[in-house]
Amino acid sequence: MIKPQIHLSNVLNCQCKEYKCSDQCGCQSDYRKMLTMYKKYPSLKDILDDLDSIDKVIKWAAENELSDHPLVRKRINQCTIKDIKDISIKDIVNEFSDPDILTEWGIDNLLLHHRFVLDRLVVLLTCYRCHTKFDSSIGLKEHICLTQTQQCGSLTCSWCGLKCCSHTELTEHEEFHVLMDNLCTNSHNELVTTNQTTGDNQSPNNKHVICMQETNQMSKEITLEDNIKPNIVQYGAGSGNDVLPYTFQQTGQKTFAKNLAQETTYRIKFKIGWKDHKIKNLIKEINDMFEKVIERVKGKEGGDLGRIIINHPEFNHAILVPLDKWSNINANRVMEAIERFLTDETIEYYDYTSLYPYVNKYCKYPVGHPTIITSGFRDISSYFGLAKVKVLPPKQLFHPVLPFLSNGKIKFPLCRTCADKENQESCKCPDRDRIITGTWCTPELNLALSNGYSIIKIYEVYHFEETTMYDESSGKGGLFAEYVNLFLRLKQQASGFPSKCETDKQKMEYIAQYAEKEGIDLCYDEIRKNPGLRSLAKICLNSFWGKFGQRLNMKQSSFLYESEIEKFFQYLTDPRKDVRDFHIISDEIIQLEYFEDSHFIPMDFKTNVFLATFTTCWARLKLYDLLALTGENALYVDTDSIIFVDKGHVIKNTLPIGNFPGELTNEIAAEDGHITHFVSSGPKSYAYKTLSGKEVCKVRGFSLESVTNSRLINFSSMKDIVVNKTKNAITLVNPRKISRLGRKRKLYNRVEEKEYKMVYTKRRLLLDDLRTLPFGYCD
Incomplete structure (x- = not known):
């Protein structure tokens, strides 16, 4: 190819910006042909003309970083005139069926006091009993409380969520805030843990029995007078095999301010001495009891059931069953929780502590x-x-x-x-x-x-003839032992003392134990929480080994001045370089982007593929140890963690549990018990519920911190996609996504749409029971 006689200044002066016009603006067609390798490219205008809606134009422009281009803006204006129709606010608000969601939407869009929004709230907040309508003059929160008062004859504070039982009727002359202050001073029953007893059960053997103490008028016993069969519910009387020694209690419970519904806790109290086999023998009777009680509580309107807490001497933890008016509640849901405890089946979630630092320190590496x-x-x-x-x-x-x-x-x-x-x-x-x-x-x-x-x-x-490995007895050997010890010491000192170390003696024992286990001497005076230093040390521990496996053929950039036009063409014609793009920075500077050809990749003394390969190898083998223990009980594995089903803690008791590197820690907090429900739609995408009712949902690529996203993607919606098959996908729209225009070094806002759906390509998926098998498994 003959290099055309052209100067960079002529290219910069091109008026059409397409480099295929005549010589009138200083642009030569040979230059464009050379850069495009004689391929004919459509113009930007032709591409935009094919996009027939404003949404397509905006999306295409954002993906190609052309949102500020004049042709794009012109096309958007054309589509706006042609396609955009007037959308009524009234049509939008009429789609809302939940006053909470409509209220948040109104606040987000500064339309809470718009007439159409208030009219819709009138419909959504009308009392079903007295048909009292929303009065905007008293404010939204006050009206909610009034609606609850007229509907159920009691008052709910929308600020503290207190459910008062005074059955006080508000009149138009009473001061609302004064009445609320008076009613909110009533005391409430707090949760009684499994090691607390009150009343007549002061025996040390009764530590597992839940005994409620009535501290206000809200507590109520459901006894024989409540039309429940005597042979199903008995109130604390009698002793012997012919009497079922348990009671059913209803208790008022605090709730969050924005939760407008009443939350009530229903407790099943078992006396000591009623053994596990009794529950198994009486499952049908207990099921009948729950069926009658739940139907009785729900009533015709289907009120909020709150939750049921069950405790028994044979249970490791209290059974908590959250109930709500939107679910199809029946006794089977409660019985599922009971049967799960009878079989002693739990879902456990464990994670290796500092897996990669452990591998770098203790595992065998090649040398030379x-x-x-x-x-x-x-x-x-x-x-x-x-x-x-x-x-x-x-x-x-x-x-x-x-x-x-x-x-x-x-x-x-x-x-x-x-x-x-x-x-x-x-x-x-x-x-x-x-x-x-x-x-x-x-x-x-x-x-x-x-x-x-x-x-x-x-x-x-x-x-490799020569290898090295850390010797725990002498504290010597290993490639990275000294490096890991240095930053592990910084990390542990910046983490502070563990919560269980309260006295000086306990703190000194912790320091001695760490020195014995890891060979690291912690400084007493330097052990204090420092989140910044801890984060820095953790990055140095977990990320440094990856540099050994970093690919060498990274994209490179060269900035050339107008006087270096000869060098510019050298890059274009050099067979050792793969030129991908160029950007005109100014009238005098151009940026060239290129990769080295795969046959001419330079060597780098900072990389060592053998060290990086053995790091991931040993980490996989550590994880495989857990897979060998759990077998088909494994539900989910990822890098350094595992979620599995355990029965009677058989697997859990064999795990190397601890807080040192290479040991396993429980990812579920002690107050949350264990996982009761788990669902996953693919790698880095799972959700679970714990015994305490807490829900956790994590999906790679989606931020679930916002209220809007968490309402769309959560445990229930993931279950609908994976198990119930009632949904195929969920679309999340971010109208103000902050993006970077790399070529121009600018930030801009764009509309971002993400679709969440089930994607699983790692193993065979058996749809009948949602089990998986490896590809190539012979049934």
Whole structure:
């Protein structure tokens, strides 16, 4: 190709900005042809003309960082005149069926006092009994309280959520705030923990019995006078096998300010001595009791049930069953919780403490240069390093060992063909199609052989004669032991003393224990909470090893002046460089972006792929230890954590639980008990409920901190997508997404739409019972 005679100043003076006009503006067509490799590109105007709506134009412009382009703005104006119609506020607010959501929408859009919004609130907040309508003159919160008063004959404070039982009727002459101040001084029943007893049950053996103490008029016993069968509910009387020793109590409970509904706690109290087998024998009777009580409480209007708390001497924790008016509540829901406790089945969530620092400190690493072996291979167990091999996986292994890159994703299959095709059926491939070829660390290959894998052929081995490993007894050895100890010491000191260390003696014991376990001497005077220093030390511990595996062919930029036009063309014609783009910065400077050709990637002394590979290898093997313990009880695994089903704490009792690196910690707080319900729609996407009623939902790529997003994506909606199949996807719209226009170094707002749906391509998904099997598993 002959380089055209052209100057950078001529290019910058091009008026059409397309570099294909005549010489009138100083632009030559040969220049454009050279940059585009003689390909014909459509103009920006042609592309915009094909976008027939304002939404498509805005979305396309945002994706291509052209929101400020004059042609884009012109096209938006054309679409606005053509397509946009007047949308009535009245039509929008009439879509709302919940006054809470409408109120928040009105506040967010500064329309809370708009006439259409108030008219809709009149409809939504009209009392179903007395038909009293909303009066905007007294304010929204005051009206809510009045509505509750006229509807149920009692008063609910919308600020503190207090449910008072004075049945005071408000008149138009009473001062609202004065009355609220008086009523909000009433005391309430607080939750009684399992180690508290009151009343007649002061025996030490009664520590598991819930005994409610009436501190206000709200507490109420449901006894024989409430038309419940005597042989189902008995109030604390009698002793012997012919009497069921439990009571049912209803208690007023505090609630949040924005929760307009009454929240009530219903407690089942069992006396000491009623053993576990009694519950199993009387499941039908208890079920009948719950059915009658729930129907009686719900009434015709279906009020808020609050929650039911059940306690028994055989239970490790109290059973908490949250109930609400939007669910189809029946006794089966309560019985599910009871039966879960009878079988002693729990869902546990454990996470390795500082897994990568532990691996860097304690695991075996290669040292020096490897010996490259291409023939005369010995048994693979005699090597330490990397090996490229062809393996045949077993046909029935629930947790495969060796990772495999398929369709751009890391999978753990038993068949190469099934993994590539993502076959959801039982594998029927011949062995030649099941064979997997790859490069793995020898410790992983040794574990694979012990789990039924067979090595068909060895292509090449990188064997390290010299290795190093940390010696716990002497505190010496290991590649990164000193590095890890340095920053682990900073992290622990910046974390402060554990909460259980209150006295000086306990603090000194903690320091001595850490020195004995990790060989790190903590300084007493420097142990104080410092979140900034702790975060810095944690980053240094977890992230530094990744630099050893960082890819070398990163995108590079060169800034060239007008006087360096010859160098500019050298970049374009250099076969060792892959020029991707250029940006005109100013009249004198142009930015060139390029990659090095894959055959000419420079070496970097800061990288060592062997160290990075062995780090991830040892971490996977640590996680596989947990998979071997849990087996098919594993529900979810991810990098350094596992969620599994346990019965009778059989698995939990065998885990290395502790707070030191390489030990497991429970991710569920003690006050939350354990997980009772779990659902996952794919990697980095799961939600669960705990025994205390707490809900947690985490989805990669979605911020669930805002109220709007958390209402759309939560445990219930994820369950609807995965289990109930009532939804296919959920769309989240952020009208003011702050984005970066990289080429112009600017920030701008754009409309962002994200779609959340179930995406699972790691294993076979059995839709009947939502179990998974590895690709290539033979049923």
